[in-house]
Amino acid sequence: MPKADRSVVTLSGVGVSYGSNRVFDDMNLRLDAGECLGVRGRNGSGKTTLLRLLANAFALQHGTREGPPRVAYVPAALTPPPITGRMWLHGLPRPGRGDPNAALSTLAFRGLLDKPCASLSFGNLRKLLLAEAFSAGTDLVIVDEATAGLDAPGIEGVKQLVAAALRRGAAVVMADQDKSAMPWVTRAVEVLDGGVVERGVVDGGVVHGGVAENPEAASAGQGQRVQVTLVGPGANQSLLMATASELGFAAPLTPGAEEHPQ
Amino acid sequence: MTNLLLRLTLRTWRWLAPALFLLVGTSLMLHGPGDRPALDFGAGLVPLCLIWAVWMTLTVGNLGDRPLRDVLASAAGSVARLHHYLILVMVCMGAGVSAMLAVSTGVKTGFADPIGSLWVFTIQMAVVLAGIAIGTFLHKPFVSNRGVAMLIAVAAIVGVLRLPVVGELLRRANRDDPSWVLPAFGVSLLAVLTAAAMSETLHARAAR
Numbered sequence: 001m002p003k004a005d006r007s008v009v010t011l012s013g014v015g016v017s018y019g020s021n022r023v024f025d026d027m028n029l030r031l032d033a034g035e036c037l038g039v040r041g042r043n044g045s046g047k048t049t050l051l052r053l054l055a056n057a058f059a060l061q062h063g064t065r066e067g068p069p070r071v072a073y074v075p076a077a078l079t080p081p082p083i084t085g086r087m088w089l090h091g092l093p094r095p096g097r098g099d100p101n102a103a104l105s106t107l108a109f110r111g112l113l114d115k116p117c118a119s120l121s122f123g124n125l126r127k128l129l130l131a132e133a134f135s136a137g138t139d140l141v142i143v144d145e146a147t148a149g150l151d152a153p154g155i156e157g158v159k160q161l162v163a164a165a166l167r168r169g170a171a172v173v174m175a176d177q178d179k180s181a182m183p184w185v186t187r188a189v190e191v192l193d194g195g196v197v198e199r200g201v202v203d204g205g206v207v208h209g210g211v212a213e214n215p216e217a218a219s220a221g222q223g224q225r226v227q228v229t230l231v232g233p234g235a236n237q238s239l240l241m242a243t244a245s246e247l248g249f250a251a252p253l254t255p256g257a258e259e260h261p262q
Numbered sequence: 263m264t265n266l267l268l269r270l271t272l273r274t275w276r277w278l279a280p281a282l283f284l285l286v287g288t289s290l291m292l293h294g295p296g297d298r299p300a301l302d303f304g305a306g307l308v309p310l311c312l313i314w315a316v317w318m319t320l321t322v323g324n325l326g327d328r329p330l331r332d333v334l335a336s337a338a339g340s341v342a343r344l345h346h347y348l349i350l351v352m353v354c355m356g357a358g359v360s361a362m363l364a365v366s367t368g369v370k371t372g373f374a375d376p377i378g379s380l381w382v383f384t385i386q387m388a389v390v391l392a393g394i395a396i397g398t399f400l401h402k403p404f405v406s407n408r409g410v411a412m413l414i415a416v417a418a419i420v421g422v423l424r425l426p427v428v429g430e431l432l433r434r435a436n437r438d439d440p441s442w443v444l445p446a447f448g449v450s451l452l453a454v455l456t457a458a459a460m461s462e463t464l465h466a467r468a469a470r
Contacts, residue, residue: 055335079329
């Protein structure tokens with residue numbers, strides 16, 4: 001998939017702690033227009049915190065975030081807002097809003113828009129939130145637990161909405177526990193040990209750490225050599241390398257290795 | 263965004279308890295002969311209005327759960343901007359309540375002193391702004407336990423009402439002397455603006 005060089009959002013030197021629990025330490029991440037970033041990680045690793053940072057829904061403790069202030073964000077779950085679905089679709093301030101009803105059709109939404117959101121099923125509430133987010137016209141769309149609660153037509157609808165968002169130059173970030181649930185991602189990262197490890201840039205990108213075979217790409221039938229970027233604090237570079245090796249990268253990774261054009 | 267936040271607030275129905283408290287309190291306060299100056303009645307309503315403002319600010323600030331507030335913050339542009347919108351919603355509701363209290367005292371005094379009713383509106387707005395400034399520091403994520411927030415709120419309300427300058431403001435208002443009303447409004451406005459300006463820092467600290 002072609003990518004533009006325009007950065008949509010960049011996190012630089014970001015540090016996040018909850019009390020004595022350090023979630024991110026000097027973390028850097030850049031997302032370009034036309035990219036769909038898949039975020040994975042263990043429970044409690046910091047996936048949602050990363051998404052909240054990107055979504056501008058989390059006040060930075062350390063570091064900077066450069067990117068659009070207004071973001072469309074769909075959390076993993078939320079208590080249904082005490083308004084109707086129609087009010088939700090049109091209530092948030094979205095200067096470049098598209099047609100949310102078209103997005104609802106794409107997602108095969110079958111609920112009643114004039115009933116309170118609390119009367120919707122979990123799946124239909126997810127579809128409502130997704131339709132609002134993907135029709136918002138923002139440069140960045142972020143979805144936590146991308147396919148949770150969705151039926152097959154809903155998942156197909158998400159695929160189409162993601163493709164449409166990428167075509168218009170937006171960037172999409174999605175988190176999901178299920179590795180095979182997001183075949184549309186163009187780049188995957190794993191959140192671990194205070195940083196973000198790139199798990200596969202399938203269609204190019206900058207190489208900092210080296211080149212390795214990505215076993216997941218191979219098992220998914222792609223099988224090509226992929227570039228792998230490790231992003232993290234300098235002091236923890238060797239730890240990140242070791243962790244990446246543990247995760248199953250076939251070739252050894254060497255810090256500061258020469259860049260290998262694809 | 264303000265419109266959506268107002269709708270969300272109204273449809274939670276959590277405004278009902280503070281509204282009933284204010285309605286009953288005002289009815290009792292305005293019970294009796296109406297030959298006192300409007301501003302005297304207005305001074306009597308100050309504690310009620312302060313409690314209502316702190317209570318409602320906590321209610322509005324604790325709107326929804328964290329994921330909903332995340333969605334609203336990302337749509338608003340940042341957590342600080344969402345905070346500003348919440349303050350704006352409270353100011354709008356506070357202006358409405360202050361206007362109703364001014365009209366109530368006007369009805370009670372037979373609108374004999376329209377200027378006095380205007381002073382009643384101003385003093386209630388000053389109290390509302392002070393209540394917003396207090397409540398802003400007490401809702402989530404700054405104070406996540408509602409019980410603790412309520413205890414601190416009660417202490418803060420009692421503390422404000424026992425301040426010598428507030429006592430003097432009320433004594434003068436009882437004598438139909440509005441000379442301290444505008445300075446009180448200015449101080450309260452400054453307090454709210456300070457609370458709004460500190461939003462980003464407060465949220466970053468609260469997230470730790």
